[in-house]
Amino acid sequence: MPKATKKTLNCRGRLVDLAQPAVMGILNITPDSFFADSRVSLDKTVSTAEKMLAEGATFLDIGGYSTRPGAIEVSPIQEADRVLPVVEAILDSFPDALISIDTFRASVARQAIESGASIINDVSGGTLDSAMFTTVADLSKYMSIPYILMHMRGTPQTMQSLTTYKNVVTDVIDELAIRLVELRALGLKDVILDPGFGFAKTPKQNFDLLSHLDDFHLFNEPLLIGLSRKTTIWKTLTIKAEEALNGTTVLNTAALLKGASILRVHDVREAVEAVKLTQQLTFF
Template sequence: MAEKNFFEAKQSLNIKGKVFDLSTPKVMGILNITPDSFYSNSRTSSVDEALRKTEQFLNEGASFIDIGGYSSRPGAKDISEDEELFRLVPIIQALNKNLPEAIISIDTFRAKVAEETIRAGAHLINDIAAGDMDDKMFETVARLQVPYIFMHMQGTPQNMQQNPVYNNVLLDVIDYLAKKISILKALKVHDLILDPGFGFGKAIEHNYELLGQLQDFKIFNLPVLVGFSRKGMIHKVLKNTAAEALNGTTVLNTIALQKGAKILRVHDVKEAVECLKLVERLIG
């Protein structure tokens, strides 16, 4: 059973001058503005479809909408910054106009994309590379003063699953994140959320070892985001497909919540919110 005060030291975010409560876990819905994301049902190809999906996510209980214009699946095709912005900016502008209550997170590792999407109306940056793929990212986030999600990834989306190796995956990931936190705090980035990076540069055994010891990330006194949704660490074990991995996703989300996770990043918001409510009833 998770400790009730698991992340007592950091229970809120400052989002455009308003305090956002993280004393209870929240759900982040995934909106992929890409033609090649690994889960085909998550792909969104038009502004109207993005509005429809976002409204559905909000009605189902999502607190955040995470929008990505660059597929980070293993072996994904690289695209330019301009193409990424071309995909993202019209969606952000439409959401701000039609669904102003939506809190928008931008899934990008590029400083220019981060800056221009925040200027367009987004609220958070979700960086799978924790600054490693753009050396201007940290200074950009510090200047913008927006909440920053930073993730551990070994390698890049193009090569990350080519035989990932660790001395000790838990200690290696903790050491990596600790160094990033030190740099970010020195830059006075105040609102940090860490992501262990399930499925990013990790073999199946690495993912489950991290999940089994997820409570150890409490040493940072920061909220932890987890993203298992329909990933290979589920369907490769169950020998099914991403389309059939919802039940497995719910199981891992339940375990993560009991170990103190504060944000579930998911394709299926309704089911994640139900999971959250039941675990909250259990642990109080």
């Protein structure tokens, strides 16, 4: 089975082993995330984080700006006001927690890292804030901060009108490659790639990407896969997002079999179980 060549991440000087795939739990500090059960208020954040860590999450991904199609615009100040208290509250209770800040804004990313976050998860791959790449590079001069480079076109408000590709697999690979070259030129070492399921892609294109996920190993970088409860699952099955856990597990398993290094999920326990079971297969 194909796997990314790189098996470790340096998170603020802490080495994370990805020889066994890791799970990233989603904490949405927003009122309008597409999956209602993932919306976590500040007073419930620490207990939710505790549950995810106990269930086996390696990372916690905190976001204050919903990136669902047609999401409402939120100012950088509002976004920072949502996420920074959460980063600090979790680290007060769990100092060793590895927190990923889910933002496409350089200013929010910088503030979150300065508050103790360990990873920057940028859904725009640097396309929505021209200062993002230089900010990541600047922060990485003082501590190792992995950067998640996701593929997206347009904005959360426009992305679903930008789904025309000659070949979705090769086009996404080519567009990620351009951004990766820019990051390398800035000296960034730890980059995680995310094909961006659901971001400027139709359900058919998402299935095409998943079917050819092993093609992305040409980069020799870890792959993060975010399919949890997405439209591709529940529209295909004609169900609701609240009913899409089983479908999520099926597609997460497919991603693991094609070499995913990190699963970004709403449901940590089930994802950890998928990792443990697939790791028992003899072709790993």
